[in-house]
Amino acid sequence: MPRAKGREPLTLVRIVDAALALVDERGLDALTMRRLGGVLGVDPMAVYYHVADKRTLLGHLVDAVFADLDPPAGIEDWREQVRAWARAYRDLALAHPNLVLQLFSYREAVAAAAARADPPLRAAVGASGLPPADVEAAGDLVVDYVHGYVLGEASAPPAARGDGTGFEAVLDLIVTGIEARALTSSTTPRRRRAKQPAR
Template sequence: MPRSRTPLSPERIVVAAVEVADRSGLAAVSMRNVGKALGVEAMSLYHHVRDKEALLDALVEWVFGGIDLPEPDEPWRPAMYRRAASARDRLAAHPWAIGLIESRSAPGPALLRHHDAVLGSLRRGGFSVADAAHAFSVIDAYVFGFVLTEVNLPFDSPAEVEEIAEGMMATMPEGDYPHLVELITSHALRPGYDHRAEFGFGLDLILDGLARLVEA
């Protein structure tokens, strides 16, 4: 095993753990595998990270540390859009993150700062405490759900969409599913269609509803 020449640090260990998770999935994140990625023995990591549980908590912090936060003087709607889009990008780039976030019970400073900034933006925008909680919940439910769909889609390009759609239609008895066929032929197969572009449309619908809520 080649030895690492750069001194170990908690930050280097977390970055290596991210690389292991991106390459092989969250189940592969162990002190041994992260040490191997760094070119050191696993025992060396314990001088900087207490144990695997602490490492997993640090991964959650790393995820939230890369999400754009609302600015104190930013109107709530563009702040929520920008934050949601940033969260979607971060989570889609690291598909293991959603399951990890939902499984942890020891929030760190980055997560707490993120949640406080989102709630603060909504409260400054006129939301009551209860409505701010509702808004935060529905936006993140949409973001998380969209990412889970996005990362599990069986296609990555318009050509693959066309191949899958045509295969689906070939199995449908003629006339049995007219609305589904209409959707595929006039929407999913149109030039330039990209399912990922649906994210902004859905997010705007949610923000429109929240705007009506706070205005009322």
């Protein structure tokens, strides 16, 4: 049957919103097609007209969460850009701990979302004067550190979370490292990797 006249129609965004609310409030396990249909006031199977299966629904959730990541613009110092990006990424992830905590392993979606989000980071790191190979490494370091941090932090109840000084201290450390490395690499050639093949 088509959409009933009175009720507002089922749409993907309504579905995603409801699902996200469920996950945020009651955990990922509480996201059940039946329950989802319940809060939407609709037969569970109705969802399947809009979403292929639960797995892709989860993908939509991740997309939705990562969609509104944009670090503050208008900062000129690359150091502060890096810090701002890391904070924004962290805050985003911590805003939906249940989703993030249990779905970070959901590679396809997270990787795609993160890839969409991280050019600003790479640009900021690039502005440090690091050689390209190290730019990549430094960017990975920031991204992976935040992932690991969130993974560790997200399961704690918000009240019991750290005040973020640890996070800031690590950002200091990373920035210091980038600076130091940019300095040495501008004078010295890139450090030789072991087992250089003859040529």
